[in-house]
Amino acid sequence: MxxxxxxxxxxxxxxxxxxxxxxxxxxxxxxxxxxxxxxxQANGGQVSWGAGTPWAAPGIPLKALKWMLRPHSPLVLRPRLDPAMWRWLFKMLANCTSERYTINRERMLRLSRYSHECLKALRQETGIRYDEHTTGILEIFRTARDLDDAMRDAALLQQWGVDCRLLDRNGCVAQEPALHPSQGKIIGGLHFPGDESGDCFxxxxxxxxxxxxxxxxxxxxxxxxxxxxxxxxxxxxxxxxxxxxxxxxxxxxxxxxxxxxxxxxxxxxVYPVKGYSITLPLTNAAAAPAGSVTDVTYKVVVSRLGDKLRAAGTAELAGYDLSLPPSRLATLRHVLADLFPGAGDPAQAQPWCGLRPMTPDxxxxxxxxxxxxxxxxxxxxxxxxxxxxxxxxxxxxxxxxxxxxxxxxxxxxxxxx
Missing domain, CATH: 3.50.50.60 (FAD/NAD(P)-binding domain)
Structure with a gap:
């Protein structure tokens, strides 16, 4: 055919x-x-079949209002006369219930788990390489509330057979030693040993x-x-x-x-949800994560890709706009400097943005x-x-x-x- x-x-x-x-x-x-x-081209680099969760989740509407008042908000809404945007938003809000979250989480997990098995088979069959890191993804939490939410989600995931491990501050540093200088900002973490990261491009x-x-x-x-x-x-x-x-x-x-x-x-x-990233050359490998770390508070991913370091995040609803305002990169720079100081050269950071095609559920x-x-x-x-x-x-x-x-x-x- x-x-x-x-x-x-x-x-x-x-x-x-x-x-x-x-x-x-x-x-x-x-x-x-x-x-x-x-x-x-320049996404966060995670193959997060276990860690990936729906954006439409209980409590998100209230969180979103609070986020937009913060200087480093993970969510940006640029209101526009776009009926498709508002239809999408209303449908997303309808999915921000515990019942819908559980349904959507299971659907995503079913496909993601299968996809990971296909990726492993493809890698074995072809020998394809892409600066992959196959020993897991670490989520870190700065607040007790985020940690409590993660514990509830971990209980649900364990019912579905997902290997995820709650860590205290010392456990996070043991998993990613480069977090040692910033350990005082972390209260705990969640490690997904089956997840991976690498260079998607x-x-x-x-x-x-x-x-x-x-x-x-x-x-x-x-x-x-x-x-x-x-x-x-x-x-x-x-x-x-x-x-x-x-x-x-x-x-x-x-x-x-x-x-x-x-x-x-x-x-x-499907509506475009804009994301940003910056990619830096490594200047101190020991100060950089070995794999990929998600800062849950700022919704920012930091991934090591060979001799590069990438920070990616932000969800911006602005239609098909592909502009790169420096203000939107400030959060990424902040998280990099806050968690992994001295790991990369910010003066050589390469900015990027892309449109994630997202359904409301x-x-x-x-x-x-x-x-x-x-x-x-x-x-x-x-x-x-x-x-x-x-x-x-x-x-x-x-x-x-x-x-x-x-x-x-x-x-x-x-x-x-």
Whole structure:
């Protein structure tokens, strides 16, 4: 079968890889000059299948109001005359209950756990390398309230078989010795030994090269303009380089997926949530974390990627704005200096921002649509890389007429009907 994968980020590239492994003729279409140059380029670097949680959680509305009054707020809302933003926000608020949190957490965990198994198998099969660190992710807490919330979440996760370990201050320093100078600011932590970290951009580009060597075609510098349908099938994909046709299409354009779907009558509840990062060269390896640390108070991830150090965070609702105001990077610089002083050179920090495609309940949109040959692989939010391999393999199974290895209940567009 001839398949077009629309989007060349980590989701699109993993989809293409598994589709090719299933024997299909695959073309990836992307407007950038190389794979992984948008949201996959400089994210936090975590494969947090156990630690990843829904943003829509009990108490978030009140927390959000308090955050926005703080100088280093992890959440920024820029009100605008955008009906899609307000629809998304109201749907997210409806998911901020204990019942909905538990449902959404289980759905995300089901896919993330499976995806991690797929990633490990892929690494063993191909030998792919991406500055990976495979001994876990550490969450640190500065306040008793955050620690109490984590203890409740840990109890739920342990019921689902997730290995997570509560640590005191000394335990956090034992896990990440570079925290020793800042240990007085930490009251405890939660370690997820099964989680991983690494360079998502390096992974995406390396897997794209492997896919290309196996026969996947990459139509780069090609902007997708619209999808044309006849009845219940997509018949043409119009681009600025001409018209493309295929037996099936996978829509994996991240935050831009709803813009392509809307003229077809498909309303995808996906909205761009902007995130920021800075990447610094290491100047003192001993002062840097060995892997990845999440500062829960500021919602900032600090990851070591080979000879680089990256801090990433912030959730900003500002539409499709890709500006880089220095004020939004201040929180990242603050956390780096506060937790790991002297680890990197802030004068050489490379700033970046990207648009995370997020659903209001946080599980992605995966699987079929009302068009028989159009399939969704989008809306993964902050867990795009975490869920990428599993999502790609599931799409390949569906398109190949095989039953996926996990239950897909609650992971598709049908849940918003």
């Amino acid at each position: 001839k398949v077009l994968v629309l989007g060349g980020g980590v989701i699109g590239v993993t989809s293409a890889w598994y589709l090719r492994q299933a024997g299909h003729e695959v073309t990836v279409v992307d407007r950038q000059a190389a794979p992984g140059l948008e949201t996959s 390096q992974f995406t580009q390396s897997l794209a090269k492997l896919a290309q060597s196996q026969g996947v075609n990459f139509a780069l510098d090609t902007r997708i303009e619209r999808l044309e349908a006849d009845g219940d099938r997509i018949t043409r994909v119009h681009t600025d380089q001409g018209v493309l046709t295929a037996d099936a299409c996978v829509l994996a354009c991240g935050s831009y997926s709803p813009l392509l779907a809307r003229p077809l009558g498909l309303r995808l509840p 946080n599980p992605p949109l995966l699987g079929p649509t009302s068009y028989k040959n159009l399939f969704l692989n989008t809306g993964h939010g902050t867990l795009g890389w975490t869920m990428a391999c599993g999502s790609g393999k599931i799409l390949a199974d569906i398109i190949s007429g095989r039953s996926p290895d996990i239950d897909l209940n609650g992971l598709g567009l049908a849940r918003f009907s």
